[in-house]
Structure formats: C-alpha cells, structure tokens
Amino acid sequence: MPELPEVETVRQGLAQWVVGRRIVSVEVRHPRAVRRHVPGDVHFADVLAGRTVLDARRRGKYLWLPLDSGDAIIGHLGMSGQMLLQPSGATDETHLRVRFRFADDGPELRFVDQRTFGGLSVSEGGAELPDEIAHIARDPIDPEFSDAGFVAALRRRHTEVKRALLDQTLISGVGNIYADEALWRAQLHGGRPTDALTGPAALRLLGHVRDVLGEAIREGGTSFDALYVNVNGESGYFDRALNAYGREGEPCRRCGAPIRREAFMNRSSYSCPRCQPRPRGSLRG
16 A cells, blocks of 8 residues: 555645646546445536646645635545556556646546545535544644654553554554664664653654655655556566565565565565664564
C-alpha cells in the first residue's frame, strides 16, 4: 500500500498540474470508486462540475483538493490507486474508474484503481481540513508536527514501537516499509516496548523516520510493481536504497549479518538480528 512518500509524490504532481483548473465534467465509470461519497455517484459528479481546484494537500496517506465552493475532494489510493494526467485523446486504462475533464481542454485527471480498495469522495465544507480525516495525526514532515508531543505520547503507550509507528492517530503516513527502514537506522527492534524507550532514543528514532521519508520523497517513493506511479506514470526508485525491507537473507549493509524476516500483523517485518536484537521485554515474547 502506498505510504507517505508515494502519496506526497502524487500530491506534488497534482499541485503542479491540477491546481487552478476548473472542472467541466466528472465521469464515474465504476460506482465503487466513490462508495465513500454517501449521496452517490451522480451527486459526486454534479457537485464537482464547474468547481475550481485551489490547492493539493495531504494528511498522512490521504489527499484532498480544496475547491472554490469550500468543499474538498478527498482521495485515498488504497493498494493500487493511481492519479494520472493523460491527454484527452489517450486510450482509456483498463481500470479507469473516474475521469475529470477541465475547462482549459488540457490533460484529464484519471483515477485508475485495479483492486478498487481506494476511492474518492466530496467533503462538504472540508476545504481547510475534511472532518473525515481530522482524526489522523500530523506526519513528521508537517511543519506543525510536535516532536516533543510525539515523544511524550509514544512513551505513555504500552505497546511495541513498530505498532506505534503504524498508528495513524499518533503519527501519520508511516507504513510497513518505512517503519522497518527507520528502525534499522535506529538499531531498534520493532518489538521494543515504547514505554521502555528513553526520551533521547525516541527522538533519535523520530529523526530517522523523518530522514527516511524525506529521502524516499526525493526518489519519488518506492515502486515494487507497476501499480504505484506518479501522475505522469513514472515509478519511484527508493527501493534501490532499502536497507532492511524485503531483503531477507541478504547481508546487513552495516554488519553483514543476514537480514531476517518475522511475521507481524499479517505482514512481515525485516531487521538485522545483530544490529537489532529482539528485546527480552518484547511484547511478542
């Protein structure tokens, strides 16, 4: 599933190519793509016709486009969603779900989603921050993110540090890939109890999270298959810089020990058994 760097890369593309343009029409080709818009697909299309996109913003893994009506389009990419800019005459993608046409006759915005786990909706009065995503915490590259507040909240919890990093009400945008990469850099096992972390250790971990996310954004995110691309259909390249995630059995780039894979919340965690020893106090046992 796309994480913060991938979604931020898409947001940057929307900011460049969609902001300031007036929507002429919206074609919903599959109602499941707008299932979160309770009034339905016809209302979704009607309420957006004639509206101008004012900005492209993000909260965690959610995108939203403020409109001149005071409303906002909310988007979540799910596992395979793509926001693509295409010439109006370009062949339709097999999994095209929603098409936006603009008054300037420029490139269309197309929401393409093979697995249809993602979706779009309109948030009434949500231009500043949609109510639907207001519960999601700020992410560590947000200028208003509070380092001290995060550290205090992290240390108050009685859970594993990796579970905490994935908790979108504590810190948003961090998923499985970048949690593993930050923990590798911090030389912490994901099973370390959060309430056993010292303040300085928690701050160091946060610094590594921020560094990993920033580097991934500069590389356009991480693409393991053709499903994640930016608005121009281009893949990201951060997978070439991964130190832990997906490298089971390969030598740790710091000490040479083979990277291990462990089951974690119906997924996998990757870490170095030498640099990131499993703590005795791990909740995983």
